[in-house]
Amino acid sequence: MNDKTQDIAIVGGGLAGASLALLLSHHLPQLKITLIESFPLFNSDNEKSLPSYDDRSSALSLGSCRILQTLTIWSQLKPYLTAIEKVHVSDRGHPAGTLLDYRELDDISDEEALGYVVENRHLGQVLLSALAQQSNIDTISPATVAEVTPQADEAQLVIRQGDKQQRLAANLIVIADGAHSSLREKLGIAVEKSDYGQVAVIANITSSGYHDGVAYERFTDSGPMALLPLGDFNDEHRSALVWTVDSDREADVVAMSDEAFLQTIQQRFGNRLGFFTRVGKRHIYPLALYKAKEQIRRHIVLMGNAAHAMHPVAGQGFNLALRDCSALVDTLCDATVRGQSPGELDVLNHYLSRQDLDQEKTIGTSHLLTLLFSTAETLPAFARNTGLFGLNFLPGIKAWFARQAMGVAGNRSQIAQPASSTAAEKRIK
Ligand SMILES: Cc1cc2nc3c(=O)[nH]c(=O)nc-3n(C[C@H](O)[C@H](O)[C@H](O)COP(=O)(O)OP(=O)(O)OC[C@H]3O[C@@H](n4cnc5c(N)ncnc54)[C@H](O)[C@@H]3O)c2cc1C
Incomplete structure (x- = not known):
């Protein structure tokens, strides 16, 4: 059994874990990071590929694209992206419908769109090959984290790889092991679940x-x-x-x-x-909707689906996770300047207070849309059609709705700001 100490250990190399590792590696290059994943990370065999990088496609919001643009992977990702220039929302059997066109929104530069679609398999290839090239990221895979134990100055992991077992300590452990997170359960963190x-x-x-x-x-x-x-x-x-x-x-x-x-x-x-x-x-x-009742403890933070997993109706799961990741990286950058370490409770509290409102709004809106749009009953049908109809005639509300969906509303982290002051913020007023 080996003992090793890292600054940050990430459990799970899915969309959330891999993205966070790359953001940390880029914006805080002085940190030593380890990522542990149960599936082989660098395997070309599709059958054995990680669940995040299966046959799904993801709609990436403009806000997510701005975060990914801070990384060198953006140029490798570009050939796999299809721009979303318009969103058409309609209700079968009812006349109301609305079309949101990025050209209607002032100040989105010509290079930007409402968002982009990428096949998860391609996104995975790009993320994982970038992971392999970072000198400050160690990867351990296929390997499963069996236990997490918080201690006074760090947290410890027990990692199983075949019949071998090793221990690893880190100042901060990020649990990004998915919606059915076994580590969340082992830590006794309850989840709110709506099936x-x-x-x-x-x-x-x-x-x-x-x-x-x-x-x-x-x-x-x-x-x-x-x-x-x-x-x-x-x-x-x-x-x-x-x-x-x-x-x-x-x-x-x-x-x-x-x-x-x-x-x-x-x-x-x-x-x-x-x-x-x-x-x-x-x-x-x-x-199902999963929401962890605690997302932080001293030296521990839950990320991605382990923290919150939602209905894909509004395509917001990964987009929200990416905003969480960028807020965490931003918070850790500030903490480093103040001489604080990543796992301090104070630092993690600060991260969560920055993301609280975004999480509440995104999860709440997805949940409400799911309930409203999953029934043929008269009252919800009337509400959604009035809503769709209203969006066409109330440009202020349409723009507000667009800002939420595009992940550019509210106070964004430094990382999520547009590259220049020309871009969307002014345009989507
Ligand atoms: C049909 C569908 C469509 C979607 N479309 C969109 C969309 O358009 N836009 C959007 O933003 N979101 C979308 N989402 C949501 C998005 O896919 C998820 O938010 C995202 O996959 C979550 O990634 P994750 O890394 O948190 O979890 P996961 O993908 O579950 O990854 C967790 C990883 O942890 C590993 N792991 C688990 N336990 C351990 C352990 N003990 N030790 C080591 N490793 C472990 C697993 O092997 C896995 O690789 C969609 C979801 C669905 C179901």
């Missing part, structure tokens, strides 16, 4: 029409459906589908032939993208 009784069905869809940079969010009697724009492949127009259905329909949806599946989607979505001609492999994700 939506729904699953998300995801698949890539080929259509005869081009998306033109439009992300579609459509509310249907069987649950919300999003089609996110993807880059063409072999001259075929592609979009990423996220369709929410009640859990008791899961078996039917899985059993459908590709033809029947495409027909069902077409019926619910309409012809905005022409005809759906092909569907890739379908994957199912059970949906």
